[in-house]
Amino acid sequence: MAKELACRKCKIIIPSSGRVCPSCGGTDLSTDWSGLIVLSNPDKSQVAKQLDFTKPGRYAIKVS
Amino acid sequence: MQSRFFAVKTTGGQERNVAKFVGNRLERDETENSIISSAIRSIVVIDSLKGYVFFEAPNAQVVSDAISGFKHVKNMIPGIVPYEDIEKFLVTRSIVSEISINDIVEITSGPFKNMKAKISRVEVGRSEVTIMLLDAPYQLPVTVDVNGIRIVEKSKGND
Numbered sequence: 001m002a003k004e005l006a007c008r009k010c011k012i013i014i015p016s017s018g019r020v021c022p023s024c025g026g027t028d029l030s031t032d033w034s035g036l037i038v039l040s041n042p043d044k045s046q047v048a049k050q051l052d053f054t055k056p057g058r059y060a061i062k063v064s
Numbered sequence: 065m066q067s068r069f070f071a072v073k074t075t076g077g078q079e080r081n082v083a084k085f086v087g088n089r090l091e092r093d094e095t096e097n098s099i100i101s102s103a104i105r106s107i108v109v110i111d112s113l114k115g116y117v118f119f120e121a122p123n124a125q126v127v128s129d130a131i132s133g134f135k136h137v138k139n140m141i142p143g144i145v146p147y148e149d150i151e152k153f154l155v156t157r158s159i160v161s162e163i164s165i166n167d168i169v170e171i172t173s174g175p176f177k178n179m180k181a182k183i184s185r186v187e188v189g190r191s192e193v194t195i196m197l198l199d200a201p202y203q204l205p206v207t208v209d210v211n212g213i214r215i216v217e218k219s220k221g222n223d
Contacts, residue, residue: 034111035108035109035110035111035153035154036079036080036083036107036108036109037106037107037108037109038083038084038086038087038090038106038107039105039106040087040090040091040104040105040106040107041103041104041105041106044067044105045067045105045106045120046067046105046120046147047105047106047108047120047150047154048105048106050151050154050155051154058084058087061108061110061111061153061154
């Protein structure tokens, strides 16, 4: 299975077939990412505040 | 209510699947306005902590409800994980800004592991440095990632 892509700008994870980040519209995507955050309630999440994530979704912790 | 972090033990190598499955369940439940979906705030998988998934929620009961019935979930660890213990894995501070030319570093990964070297060039944008190996009998410039080195001695003055 092809590895999913992570946006280098906003760190959101998208399917491997994606070409454009649906969150920020960027095209700088990478298959080299690690860690995973599934964010369901960004308004109350301490992790989301720390990492500046504002939308629910799946994010990488580190994107190389 | 304040966020608390709970550790859940999973089958080794299945941490991401557990997070994805629980995430999908939360999404499904959200349409039904379930209490669990809004109570679980985030799920954190740290690659270096094998066999554990961390749940951010106001109490242990909602975590227990959210993970129930999953094949790869073993059990919930009693007690709360301090946020500081998770935070250090989330904020990856690069040492590239601290490195300057002529610093002596030790290589911590790759074929030159444990060798000492002197910094000859720093590429901040790419987080790479070019180093001269001190142990080599001739001048050998090598470009490596900053995460693969450790500062041993700072250069004396920047003049």
